[in-house]
Amino acid sequence: MKFKRSAAGVLAISMIAMTGTVAAEGPGNSNGKGPHRAVENVDVIDAESFSISFDKTYPAGLPLERIVDVSVVDEDGEAIDVGDLDVEVNKSDRSEVTVTHDSLRGETGTLTVGAEELDFDYYEFELSIFHTNDNHGRTDAFPHLVTAYEAAQEEYGEGLLLDAGDVFSGTLYFNEFRGQDSVQFMNYMGYDAFVPGNHEFDLGDPDDGHPELVEFFEAAEFPIVAANMDFSGDPGFDHLVQGGITRDAEDSNIYDGIIVEQDGEEIGIFGLNTEDTETISSPENVLFTDYLEAAEEAVANLQEEGVDKIVALTHLNFSGTISDQTLAANVEGIDVIIGGHSHDRVEPPLLVEENADGEPMEPTVIGQAGEYGEHLGAMNVVFDRDGVVTGVDGELYASEEFEADPTAAEMLEPFTAAVEELQNTPVNATIVNDLPNPRLGTGSDVSVRANETALGNLITDGQLDAALTADDDVIMAVQNGGGIREALAAGTPSIGDVITVQPFGNRLALMDITGDELYEAFELSVSEAPNENGGFLHVSDGTEIVYSSDNEAGERVESITVDGEEIARDDTMHTIATNNFTAGGGDGYDVFADINDDGRVTIVGFTDWEMLRDYMEDLGEVDYDVEGRIVDTAAE
The missing domain is CATH 3.60.21.10 (Metallo-dependent phosphatases)
Incomplete structure (x- = not known):
């Protein structure tokens, strides 16, 4: 649909005109009503003014019309009424004056001063x-x-x-x-x-x-x-x-x-x-x-x-x-x-x-x-x-x-009716304590994009639980902090609450990754700490990441341990779970993108918010906290 058209005002930032200088050969006063003055030069300044140079000083207080005839016509030769002509005499040279008038914006035509003509173009x-x-x-x-x-x-x-x-x-x-x-x-x-x-x-x-x-x-x-x-x-x-x-x-x-x-x-x-x-x-x-x-x-x-x-x-x-x-x-x-x-x-x-x-x-x-x-x-x-x-x-x-x-x-x-029905459908689980989603700059000194959170722990545990139904060799699940969007309050959540936590509809992906590649990935995860990074990786139960934010980026991760056994920095292959966005190299994970290109990623198909809902319903009572899964020794 299109709506009614009306005129619009504009704020001018510049004027474009054809300007010129001409010399007068006539007497400069064609009407004979005032003192004799010859027009030597005329310049169009802008859409609202022009200048005239006379051969003698301009008589103070005398209307311009007593000195010289002025007319303005459009490109069809029709007269344009430019209103009163106000004259300002140059204090340093009283033979020069600036004449102001009503705007010629949008007009194209000719200015005539005495016997001299100048074209102007204020087309808009x-x-x-x-x-x-x-x-x-x-x-x-x-x-x-x-x-x-x-x-x-x-x-x-x-x-x-x-x-x-x-x-x-x-x-x-x-x-x-x-x-x-x-x-x-x-x-x-x-x-x-x-x-x-x-x-x-x-x-x-x-x-x-x-x-x-x-x-x-x-x-x-x-x-x-x-x-x-x-x-x-x-x-x-x-x-x-x-x-x-x-x-x-x-x-x-x-x-x-x-x-x-x-x-x-x-x-x-x-x-x-x-x-x-x-x-x-x-x-x-x-x-x-x-x-x-x-x-x-x-x-x-x-x-x-x-x-x-x-x-x-x-x-x-x-x-x-x-x-x-x-x-x-x-x-x-x-x-x-x-x-x-x-x-x-x-x-x-x-x-x-x-x-x-x-x-x-x-x-x-x-x-x-x-x-x-x-x-x-x-x-x-x-x-x-x-x-x-x-x-x-x-x-x-x-x-x-x-x-x-x-x-x-x-x-x-x-x-809205369909959304409200979906939004209000309760999840068959009870959250024991609030699961916040902190961000720096909001009164919090920790962030979902820089620190372990209880909610991040819950989400990754739900992903691991789902992944193990597809492949029992999966050792951990990881979730990018930028993909966790809202908090969960204590009580019985609705499906709407769960979807607002993970609104992107990402799907579960399984990845075969070497120990060397895993360390490379977690180096990127903590590279900005203690500042925020949307690619900061939360980890599932049984995994511990120890690093120092005092060290140079790329040399921060001290150890990755799963179920008490440290992962070696070698080419031994492991299987981990994450969402398809991260597995495809999202948030700058080139190492994951290369693995994906190498054919070592499988999309399982579980949707993120559905995994979270199903896992909470399996638990019945959801009781989560920060557990020390991700440890910054510099912060300690």
Whole structure:
């Protein structure tokens, strides 16, 4: 759906005009009403002023019309009323004056001063862009977001509606509907383009690929832009991948970039996703190329098509090495970047005017709208005739400040009913004591990403229990701290509580690993300690990791012991269990990625939250604490 169009205001950041200097040959006073003054030079300064140099001093207090005739016409020769002409005399040279008038912004025509004529060009094109990012399964945010979008269009006029990725993962809505709920609301709002984020690949399976993402794309009534993503290795996407740049984009299809028309002007849009997706998600056979190189190629291809207004729709980060700001500073020709991934609220839009070498560059606008459907980004970007950004104005609309759209609210009801039923189903177990999920910076001096926790112990024990039903040679289970998302309170938990702890739906994987490789992995696990690391590995009962955070990274692990027997640093093979994300090399575990490539990983298929639920029900009474499974001798 598209909403009512209205006019939009802009904040000017620069003016572009044809300026010139002319010499007068006539008397300089064609009306004969005032003192004789010859016009020597006229310069158009900007859309609201011009200057005149006379051959004599300007008489103080005399209206300009008594000295010289002034007229302004548009490119069709029609007169333009520029209001009163206010004169300011140069104090150091009273023969020079600056004349201000009503703005000529958006106009093209001719200024005539006496007998002299100067052309001016203040043509402007205004593009309104509305944007969202990192919804992460917050389907219940859409009814309010729809109304925020309507309000934004009342202010900024109709424009492009873009999403910068990570619709998948994070809530019970996603666990139940796998994005099929979200895409219905995106279709209702009328999105114009979407770039996949890293979490769109969370459900990747080595055998089946990405059937849920394919289904999401197939349902989308908008195109997918993915300039640095190669889907060719996954046959599930074959019927959707078109590639290249097109003016005839079709819904559901995947392109490098698309060209759309807005108010008679062509706008190019291309998509980029972070290359880190290969390590922080499960893309399987979907590959990612260098985002800067892909951007340069996409911009070049769009410019070859004659497009000079270019939008990059990105899931990169707002700042840092792989980021929108790095993109803006290193790739010329991008006018607007609509970003995601880092969950930043950028208000007002950032204007980048220097390149990576610190030199002036044509401006690039960057916007991002936070997370979870809490805000809708709106901006109005002004371009000159050459497609250069000359102005921008923008803000974030807080969706909670708007009433829910009635139609969207009705659409939400069946999804919420199903989620509430699932969420409220009790787990047949009782948790004896609270199982916290601490993070540094929240009043805690320990973190799930740097220290052993009771909850981490429970999760790994549940994984080991499940793994042993598939292979009784498994010696331990490990769980990355970044995959433990919420705490569990004492009492009877619900399935909803369990899923919020492990929302990614990762599956159990068994790995054959040497002693040398195991030590290499745990060196990475504790490399940042006592600081946080999403790859910090929790371990199952019977395993003890002893290390010293005082030592250099890579030389910290002192011993790995299982059931009282120390693991040797050699090529003896062991079998361990973990989730498929970590087993595939997630969180930078190259050693695991190499093992996976070597064919030493088997996906068993148990889902993470289901293993946790089943194990708690087997226990009946869940009584867990920190036990000394992971010991930092420096901390002691």
